[in-house]
Amino acid sequence: MTGLVSSFLRSTHSCSLSDVRILDVINRTAPFFEKHGIESPRLNIESLLAHLLKKKRLDLYLEFERELDEATLEKLRELVKRRAAGEPLQYITGEAEFYGLRFAVDRRVLIPRPETELLVETLLENLQVTAGSRQSAVSVVDVGTGSGCIAVALAKRLMTTGRDGCATGEIEIWATDVSLEALRVAQSNAKRHEVEKNIRFLEGDLLEALPDSLCADAVVSNPPYIAKGELVKLAKEVRDFEPVHALTAGEDGLEVIRRLVMDAKRVLKPSGFVAVEMGAGQRAAVETLFVNAGYEVDQVVKDLQGYERVIVARFKS
Numbered sequence: 001m002t003g004l005v006s007s008f009l010r011s012t013h014s015c016s017l018s019d020v021r022i023l024d025v026i027n028r029t030a031p032f033f034e035k036h037g038i039e040s041p042r043l044n045i046e047s048l049l050a051h052l053l054k055k056k057r058l059d060l061y062l063e064f065e066r067e068l069d070e071a072t073l074e075k076l077r078e079l080v081k082r083r084a085a086g087e088p089l090q091y092i093t094g095e096a097e098f099y100g101l102r103f104a105v106d107r108r109v110l111i112p113r114p115e116t117e118l119l120v121e122t123l124l125e126n127l128q129v130t131a132g133s134r135q136s137a138v139s140v141v142d143v144g145t146g147s148g149c150i151a152v153a154l155a156k157r158l159m160t161t162g163r164d165g166c167a168t169g170e171i172e173i174w175a176t177d178v179s180l181e182a183l184r185v186a187q188s189n190a191k192r193h194e195v196e197k198n199i200r201f202l203e204g205d206l207l208e209a210l211p212d213s214l215c216a217d218a219v220v221s222n223p224p225y226i227a228k229g230e231l232v233k234l235a236k237e238v239r240d241f242e243p244v245h246a247l248t249a250g251e252d253g254l255e256v257i258r259r260l261v262m263d264a265k266r267v268l269k270p271s272g273f274v275a276v277e278m279g280a281g282q283r284a285a286v287e288t289l290f291v292n293a294g295y296e297v298d299q300v301v302k303d304l305q306g307y308e309r310v311i312v313a314r315f316k317s
Helices: 003-011 022-035 041-052 057-061 069-086 089-093 116-129 149-161 181-190 227-233 255-266 283-292
Strands: 097-100 099-102 138-143 171-177 201-205 217-223 268-275 295-302 308-315
Touching: 022 041, 022 069, 022 089, 041 057, 041 069, 041 089, 089 097, 099 149, 099 181, 116 138, 116 149, 116 217, 116 268, 116 295, 116 308, 138 149, 149 171, 149 181, 149 201, 171 181, 181 201, 217 255, 255 268, 255 283, 283 295, 283 308
Parallel strands: 138 171, 138 217, 171 201, 217 268
Antiparallel strands: 097 099, 268 308, 295 308
């Protein structure tokens, strides 16, 4: 792979190292990525160039004729090699966008997905319904926080826009994860977005690290929900690079959700709810878990592909 990538990038110029332009690199690398099965190949090479040159991607369009020196090309060869080998773009650049915010990510945490933005939106809507016009604080538990994307996006949104009875300083978010390394990433993201005072990070399995006195308005989670046997069917980018413990959950993919449904009852207020992201085709099984545990399923939300992706459940009246 190293020889292939190096020879390919060197072919972007035929005479001199000094006449390789940004546009040359884009035009040669995009079909190279396409050949290696990389989706959106032009977007990928533009993103790598923007990262390397410390510019916004759209700014490259104003500098297509800029020539790249050999030192820059050498660094680019390494990035292209990693991407062609299947490493996710977000891990290479060290960043992912979620809910309009930029998050630091690496192989310690799952890459935030657009589907999880739907979970945040659903959570916010239901917090308003639950709290109504009461003058009280909002307390949310984010289980398996990973990069911290849900907790940080929630804190940022509530602090920015407020809601009935919720002003800055009245937001309390508990973010748990079994991985200390993931928590370190999440803490860095909270500091990046200046919401670290509103989030308490705790190391532990599901809700075990939470104090017994906690009474939360909501428990939210994007848990692992892929069946162990389905892992081999995932895209190489996911299967070979993202943390397995954040993807798979037992033989049926429901091991974590099954435990979470029961554990959440300990920390929820009587008016509280649970909002969980689930896999395509899991709605019936997850709904059964909630009903058997004494909840009523209040809402099921479909993603843009039409899959039932988010489920909200409350205690029976």
